[in-house]
Amino acid sequence: MPLVEVSNLVKHFLVRGGVFNRVLRQVHAVNGVSFAIEKGKILGVVGESGCGKSTLGKLIVRLLDMTAGKVQFRGQDISHLSASELMSVRRKMQMIFQDPHASLNPRMTVGAAVREVVAFHKIVPKREIRDEVDALFAKVGIHTDSQEKYPHEFSGGQKQRVGIARSLAVNPEFIIADEPVSALDVSIQAQVLNLLMDLKDEFDLTMLFISHDLKVIDHFCDSVLVMYLGFVLEELPCRDIQADALHPYTKALLGANPVADPTQRHELTVLAGEVPSPYDLPRGCPFAARCELVTNQCRQEMPPLVEKESGHRVACWEV
Amino acid sequence: MISSLRRLFESRAARKLRRDNGALVALLVICVYLLVTIAVMCNAISLNDCSQVIGPKSAAGFFLKELPERRFEIARTSMLKPVARALQNSDPTAALADVKLGRWAVADKRLTQLQKIVSDAIAIQHELEKSENLDQAPELEPKLVEFERKTAELIEPLSRWDRLAQNAAMLLGTDAQGRSIFFRALYSIKVAIQIGVVTAVVSVLIGAILGAAAGFFGGWVDHCVVWLYTTFSSIPSLVLLVVIAYAFSASDAKETLLPVYVAFCATFWIGTCRVVRGETMKLKQLEYVQAARTAGFGSARILFRHVLPNTAHLMLINFSLLLIGAIKSEVILSYLGLGVQSQPSWGIMIRDAGNNGDVMSGFFWQIGAATFFMFFLVLAFNILSDALQDAFDPKHL
Numbered sequence: 019m020p021l022v023e024v025s026n027l028v029k030h031f032l033v034r035g036g037v038f039n040r041v042l043r044q045v046h047a048v049n050g051v052s053f054a055i056e057k058g059k060i061l062g063v064v065g066e067s068g069c070g071k072s073t074l075g076k077l078i079v080r081l082l083d084m085t086a087g088k089v090q091f092r093g094q095d096i097s098h099l100s101a102s103e104l105m106s107v108r109r110k111m112q113m114i115f116q117d118p119h120a121s122l123n124p125r126m127t128v129g130a131a132v133r134e135v136v137a138f139h140k141i142v143p144k145r146e147i148r149d150e151v152d153a154l155f156a157k158v159g160i161h162t163d164s165q166e167k168y169p170h171e172f173s174g175g176q177k178q179r180v181g182i183a184r185s186l187a188v189n190p191e192f193i194i195a196d197e198p199v200s201a202l203d204v205s206i207q208a209q210v211l212n213l214l215m216d217l218k219d220e221f222d223l224t225m226l227f228i229s230h231d232l233k234v235i236d237h238f239c240d241s242v243l244v245m246y247l248g249f250v251l252e253e254l255p256c257r258d259i260q261a262d263a264l265h266p267y268t269k270a271l272l273g274a275n276p277v278a279d280p281t282q283r284h285e286l287t288v289l290a291g292e293v294p295s296p297y298d299l300p301r302g303c304p305f306a307a308r309c310e311l312v313t314n315q316c317r318q319e320m321p322p323l324v325e326k327e328s329g330h331r332v333a334c335w336e337v
Numbered sequence: 338m339i340s341s342l343r344r345l346f347e348s349r350a351a352r353k354l355r356r357d358n359g360a361l362v363a364l365l366v367i368c369v370y371l372l373v374t375i376a377v378m379c380n381a382i383s384l385n386d387c388s389q390v391i392g393p394k395s396a397a398g399f400f401l402k403e404l405p406e407r408r409f410e411i412a413r414t415s416m417l418k419p420v421a422r423a424l425q426n427s428d429p430t431a432a433l434a435d436v437k438l439g440r441w442a443v444a445d446k447r448l449t450q451l452q453k454i455v456s457d458a459i460a461i462q463h464e465l466e467k468s469e470n471l472d473q474a475p476e477l478e479p480k481l482v483e484f485e486r487k488t489a490e491l492i493e494p495l496s497r498w499d500r501l502a503q504n505a506a507m508l509l510g511t512d513a514q515g516r517s518i519f520f521r522a523l524y525s526i527k528v529a530i531q532i533g534v535v536t537a538v539v540s541v542l543i544g545a546i547l548g549a550a551a552g553f554f555g556g557w558v559d560h561c562v563v564w565l566y567t568t569f570s571s572i573p574s575l576v577l578l579v580v581i582a583y584a585f586s587a588s589d590a591k592e593t594l595l596p597v598y599v600a601f602c603a604t605f606w607i608g609t610c611r612v613v614r615g616e617t618m619k620l621k622q623l624e625y626v627q628a629a630r631t632a633g634f635g636s637a638r639i640l641f642r643h644v645l646p647n648t649a650h651l652m653l654i655n656f657s658l659l660l661i662g663a664i665k666s667e668v669i670l671s672y673l674g675l676g677v678q679s680q681p682s683w684g685i686m687i688r689d690a691g692n693n694g695d696v697m698s699g700f701f702w703q704i705g706a707a708t709f710f711m712f713f714l715v716l717a718f719n720i721l722s723d724a725l726q727d728a729f730d731p732k733h734l
């Protein structure tokens with residue numbers, strides 16, 4: 019049984035406004051996403067900004083209410099749990115946020131922020147809270163003496179480490195890391211990523227790792243989900259993405275990553291055309307407007323996600 | 338709470354504020370006003386000091402020499418007349434003991450001596466009364482001085498301490514009933530600050546809690562709060578104040594400050610509510626609030642520990658704005674006779690000055706003192722509010 023199983027998840031944001039708060043339009047942020055993550059695995063989610071990656075993550079931890087679909091955690095359907103029933107599940111699922119500056123309360127010392135979580139869930143007896151938090155800070159590589167400082171006294175990388183400590187404080191099983199390093203300096207991205215992977219092993223975590231960088235995903239994840247405008251276009255194992263990728267969009271993403279080998283330069287695919295607006299989705303394949311292989315069928319009909327081989331699914335008429 | 342305040346003090350905004358000289362001067366002025374308030378609360382000036390007759394009516398401040406006609410009037414009426422009448426009483430000793438003008442009593446002299454002084458004085462008075470208008474008769478000046486000296490002999494000299502107290506009380510003159518304008522103006526500081534602080538604290542608390550709840554929970558809570566404040570703010574606030582003040586005028590609470598508090602708090606929370614609601618809607622989207630949600634915290638904890646503390650700067654600015662608002666409105670209400678009832682207030686002083694025709698006859702001390710004290714308090718708070726707003730404006734950070 020997979021640890022997390024998501025089936026047909028849909029999220030439409032209703033944009034309201036005008037007189038009487040009418041629904042002006044719908045944003046189709048997530049359109050029927052399905053996947054499963056086995057315990058101990060890391061599933062990467064990749065896609066351009068605005069394709070619904072964060073929304074997907076928030077739907078899973080129930081920060082947002084889904085329009086349709088189902089999320090199962092350890093076989094239990096959590097999509098309709100009430101707030102109180104969610105409590106125990108929430109402890110097991112945590113999220114690391116993209117913007118480390120916004121993810122810490124500016125009016126709380128970082129130590130207090132983490133202690134609050136530990137105390138709230140009674141992870142350890144009251145007397146041991148301090149020791150527990152000291153240990154957590156040591157694990158994420160923040161000096162224990164810095165606990166009484168406020169977030170603005172830390173650098174972005176340190177703040178993200180505090181954020182990681184806070185999400186680990188409840189001993190979760192499943193972590194959603196929403197672009198955990200994309201707001202950080204390139205020089206420290208690798209440090210934080212390595213820390214995250216070390217902790218994954220230490221805490222025996224299962225992860226959903228969101229990024230817009232296929233290279234990073236290829237390096238750290240077991241398999242990857244390629245999203246476009248809220249649709250999953252391809253899911254493939256991260257063995258040799260360069261060779262395995264079938265979908266033209268995945269290939270384009272690979273091309274968009276700078277390649278070290280100069281002989282491969284000529285293969286660079288440049289994405290042309292506009293991303294369609296999520297307000298009025300085209301009828302057929304969402305990628306049709308920018309695809310090199312586009313046919314009439316693509317414009318008429320959304321291709322189904324079909325399994326090409328074990329663990330490799332593609333939604334494309336042309337492959 | 339303490340750590341939140343400490344953080345506020347050490348924040349960049351606070352450092353900016355400390356570099357703002359205007360704000361520092363304003364803060365200093367406010368501190369002086371606060372000291373007076375505390376002194377009055379410790380009974381340095383009692384309500385009795387403010388309602389007592391302490392000297393001649395409508396005396397000028399700073400011991401300025403007045404026009405001859407006024408001096409004649411004061412010398413004639415303050416001691417001479419009551420002593421003369423007491424001497425005619427069947428029991429002159431008892432009657433004389435009752436003659437008092439503030440701290441002044443009749444001089445401790447024998448009846449015959451007093452009788453002599455009175456008849457001498459009345460003789461000079463008759464001579465002076467021959468002139469139509471003393472102001473236009475400089476040649477009578479020596480006579481007037483003599484008359485003043487004579488009437489002064491009727492008064493028991495004050496001890497040194499009493500003289501000091503008397504001079505302080507007379508510093509800004511007296512009103513039409515002979516009460517100390519200086520003490521009344523000082524006492525009004527306490528009334529104004531008390532009303533300002535109580536109203537501002539209560540209004541900010543109500544506004545912040547309702548606003549934060551509305552912004553945070555949304556849905557029907559938000560609808561209710563928005564409905565409430567749009568309804569309240571569509572009533573002209575002065576009219577509402579008048580209505581509430583009238584509603585209380587029949588009850589026992591009429592003499593207290595309660596009607597004023599209720600009237601002000603009923604409308605003053607709206608501004609704070611609006612801004613805190615907006616800020617909460619913004620904060621709610623921030624990731625640390627979402628992180629608190631994924632940590633499983635309840636709404637109350639998130640609201641009070643993670644959202645409200647981050648609106649502290651708005652509360653501070655609104656506190657300062659509401660304080661001035663309340664002080665100014667108090668003056669207006671009291672002027673209309675609907676505000677403070679049994680205590681002095683700048684509004685009442687300004688009204689008295691107008692009603693008694695003081696202003697018309699060129700006696701500006703009462704209205705001058707009231708506006709002077711009010712002006713600097715309001716000015717200081719205005720400067721401080723502006724400085725606070727600047728300091729917390731993210732665009733300047």
Ligand SMILES: Nc1ncnc2c1ncn2[C@@H]1O[C@H](COP(=O)(O)OP(=O)(O)O)[C@@H](O)[C@H]1O
Pocket residue numbers: 031032033045046047065066067068069070071072073074296
């Ligand atoms: N609360 C919201 N209301 C309306 N639209 C939203 C909301 N949150 C996200 N969206 C829209 O949903 C789409 C997906 O957003 P998001 O999941 O944040 O993308 P990503 O994380 O992949 O960059 C975007 O078009 C965004 O504008």
Ligand SMILES: [Mg+2]
Pocket residue numbers: 071072073116196197
């Ligand atoms: Mg995102």
